[in-house]
Amino acid sequence: MNVQLFIPCFVDQLFPETGFNMVKVLEKLGCNVSYNSNQTCCGQPAFNAGYRDECRSVATKFVKDFQVYDYIVAPSGSCTGFVRNYYSKLFDNSATHNEVKLLRKHMFEFTEFLTQVLGVTDIGATLNGVATYHDACGALRECGIKEGPRQLLSKVKGLELREVADCEVCCGFGGTFSVKFEAISIGMGEQKVLNAIESGAEYLISTDLSCLMHLDGYIRKHGLSIKTMHIADVLASGW
Structure with a gap:
């Protein structure tokens, strides 16, 4: 099973060992794990602060960075929830709408992926x-x-x-x-x-x-x- 990692800002900057441990667990369970080093933020901080246009710019990059049909797994319910629940609002009636729909379908929080997708x-x-x-x-x-x-x-x-x-x-x-x-x-x-x-x-x-x-x-x-x-x-x- 192919898995792409999304590493949130907190993990990347302050707790990188959690990202490595997530890879350790996923690989033990037989997953083929990849990481796109071009990825940045999902845009949630800007969105929550009211900067919708700035958030949309960051979110557009996020969509481009994850333009595949693999599972996307993140060690964060907050970031996962933001992509699932608010990207549709950011990109409603846009050319990116269908890409966002696929992205939301394939994104999972780490424990959710283990229990609901892998059944472990x-x-x-x-x-x-x-x-x-x-x-x-x-x-x-x-x-x-x-x-x-x-x-x-x-x-x-x-x-x-x-x-x-x-x-x-x-x-x-x-x-x-x-x-x-x-x-x-x-x-x-x-x-x-x-x-x-x-x-x-x-x-x-x-x-x-x-x-x-x-x-x-x-x-x-x-x-x-x-x-x-x-x-x-x-x-x-x-x-």
Whole structure:
């Protein structure tokens, strides 16, 4: 099965090891993985800030960079959800409409691809400890992803998965929201972290590194022992 990687800005600039771990997992499952080094952003930051024309320019490049019929897999529900749900609005009644339609059909978030396309839940990973899973807004609300990540984590040897209070509540990052409404954003992140700690979790796991970066900032500032991990890093552990 041919898979093209889309590596979001956060992963490319700050957490490249997550991208490599995603490749490690996909290749273990027999996928032929390729990466177009010309790719850039999907355009979501500009769109959310109200810069629709600028977003359309970036999105047009994205469509050109992925003009194939392979699966496109990204370690981000946020970026995947944006392409699926908003590209049709950006390119409505345009010459790019049919290309966008195919693109949206072939794009998947990483855990969604594993569970729904490959039909795999046990990667053979091992991680000893207690963890909780954070439902990132992009994955849960934009892509409808909820059970897949939990199924994958339940098969990780040595890992005890615990649900926490308000696991579906936003962590407070929200892109530019965290800049415009800093105090509210920090308060939301604090509650998310404290809920995780109260459960006894040693790891706070999610599909989106934007959420995890925000939460890890609070954790580091207050010297807390809980660790954040992207689910691709978890699934690549122990083998």
